[in-house]
Amino acid sequence: MKVLSLVVDGLERANSDGLLEWALGQDADIMCFQGTHCSEYSLPSNDYFPTDYHAYFADNYDDHTLNGVAVYCKKMPKAIMFGLGFMDFDHLGIYIQADYEHCSIGSILVPSAFGEKGDKEAKMRFLSQLGAHLQKVRNKKRDFILCGGWELAWQPRDAEESGNRLDIPGFSAEERDWLGSVYQAGYCDAFRELDSDIDDFTWWPEGDESPGLRTDTHIISSSLAPCVTDACIDPEDAFSSHAPVIIEYDIEL
Helix, strand or coil: CCEEECCCCCCCHHCCCHHHHHHHHCCCEEEEEEECCCCHHHHHCHCCCCCCCEEECCCCCCCCCCCEEEECCCCCCCCCEECCCCCCCCCCCCCEEECCEEEEEEEEEEECCCCCCCCCCHHHHHHHHHHHHHHCCCCCEEEEEEEEEECCCCCCECCCCCCCCCCCCCHHHHHHHHHHHHHCCCCCEEEHHCCCCCCCCCCCCCCCCCCCCEEEEEEEEHHHHEEEEEECCCCCCCCCCCCCCCECCCCCC
16 A cells, blocks of 8 residues: 655645646555645646545635645545544644544644744644544554654654754654654654655755755554555655655555
């Protein structure tokens, strides 16, 4: 199973740069997009609903031009879950999940603490609830693959200027501690199962010439770690301020 994930910074804008043509050429089984800035009904053409995929969208209830996540599935899921049951956050359009027999794939966009509109307090409240949720579902008889824009970097090798700056987005002690606690509680970073390089980055929050961060990944149930067969970041295909993450799993849906 091949799973592609990308924060698109606006699905229509990214598609004007060739996103969907490129993505369809990857022949992924699942495509997870975050930051879609649209609703299913606001999309202008059938180009966004390719015949080989079942497309599902979760948008911000109040303003569909904010946030938004989507999942494109070759094989129809048994169920689609919108939100995580978090009263303060589900209306923001930041989580959608495709459920199969023994595996669930989620597309997640963690609330941002970056920039003028960022809200670290809200971000940490969301992460606190998410951590409790991940603990709750850990013992269920299913595996989880959570793909997305986490705005979190755990280790110095995941932030290009980790030794020189104190204001790196997602790299505060509080945020790193939260991510570390997830990795110690039955989950792992799928990309790091195969790649230990220090120069793999996925997000350039201040532009192409700015330091990079590796904040986009698949956080997976630790039981899936042996199933990761290939993992890559593709910074050459630029459709947004983020790079696509493509991971292959030895899994049958």
